[in-house]
Amino acid sequence: MPFIVRAMIFIYVVIIIRGSGAEGMQEQEDTNHIKIMQLRSLCMIAERGTVSEAAEDLFRTQSAVTRSIRDLEHTLATPLFERHASGMLLTENARRHDHLWVTYFMGLFVIYLLNGWLPTIMRSGGISLEQAAILAELFQLGSPLGGILVGALMDKCNARVVIGVVYLLGCLCLLAQGIFAFSGVALGVFIFIIGMCINGAQNGLQVYSPAYYPTEMRATGVSWMHGIGRTGAILSSSIGGLLMGAFPAQSAIFFILALPALLAAISIVLHRNVSLSLKIKGAALDDLPALSQTLNK
Known part of the structure; x- marks a missing residue:
């Protein structure tokens, strides 16, 4: 058989x-x-x-x-996190999220206040309407260059430190304009550098934040950051009007705006990343090579 x-x-x-x-x-x-x-x-x-x-x-x-x-x-x-992402944002590692939110809030506050009020600020200093429009354009022209430079530096150095240093450089330029009240070509150069630093750091923060949040709460975390940041953009319009009424001098506004730029720099530098295990959890295998570039940042 x-x-x-x-x-x-x-x-x-x-x-x-x-x-x-x-x-x-x-x-x-x-x-x-x-x-x-x-x-x-x-x-x-x-x-x-x-x-x-x-x-x-x-x-x-x-x-x-x-x-x-x-x-x-x-x-x-089995889900890696049993709780909702919104609850995790408000309970777990709240300080880490707060640092990102404060940075984004302060950055958009400075950007939108200057976007909306820069021509009026320049006009209050005796500059013609044509020159004020050119200065407003210089502020915007600094944005793409700043984004490119910040992105290149973030690939080579610690991303968090790069963003903080660029915010700080923008703060120093705002402070210098507020103290010395430059005019002519020097004013245009400082406005361009301010736009390059603040806008460039803000663009870098948008790239940095998705790499920080774990996969399970990435969309929720980035959306919260953008929502809170947009609150700063909305408040900048009304607060800018109040500041113009209280401090009519041209240099005073720049001096005051140095404070939120400084807070943005300090907040992002104090930010601490999540643990390696949380960052890798839920990531696809194809994402790991790119994810490894941000593990020490």
Whole structure:
């Protein structure tokens, strides 16, 4: 009996090999799976000598495989974080989130206040409307150059420190304009540098923040940061009007705006990153090479 079964197994294997090429990929996999199970049954019959013992062993093996597959499916389907992302933002590592939010709030406050009030500020200092418009354009022209430079530096150095230093440089330029009240070409140069630093650091922060948040709360965290930052942009319009009424001198506004720029620099420097385990959790394998570039930042 065992010799006959072995002969049948040999013939069956030949049939599987010759018949596999004529079927489609998915159908071939399904068919071969069935054939392999049948082949295993024949092997067990040859080994055990009886059909009942072979069937019992085959049933135990299949049950163990089924349990392993179910355990694996349960592991893969289990969420890494059981709580909602919004709750995590407000409870876990709140200071880390606060630093990003404060930085973005202060940065947009300075940018939108200067965007809206810079021509009026220049006009209050006796500058013509045409020159005030040119200065406003210089502030905007500094933005793309600042974004390119900050991005290049973030790839080579610690991203958090780069953003903080650029904010600080913008703060110093605002402070210098507020103290010395430059005019002419020097004023244009300082306005351009201020736009390059503040806008460039703000662009860098938008790139830095998604790399900070874990995958499970990335969209929620970045959305909260943008929402709170836009609050600073909205408040800048009304606060700018109040400052213009209280401090009509041109240099006073720049001096005052140095404070939120300084707070943005300090806040991002004090920010601390999440742990390595949280950063890697939920990331796809294809994302790991790019993710590794931000692990020490």
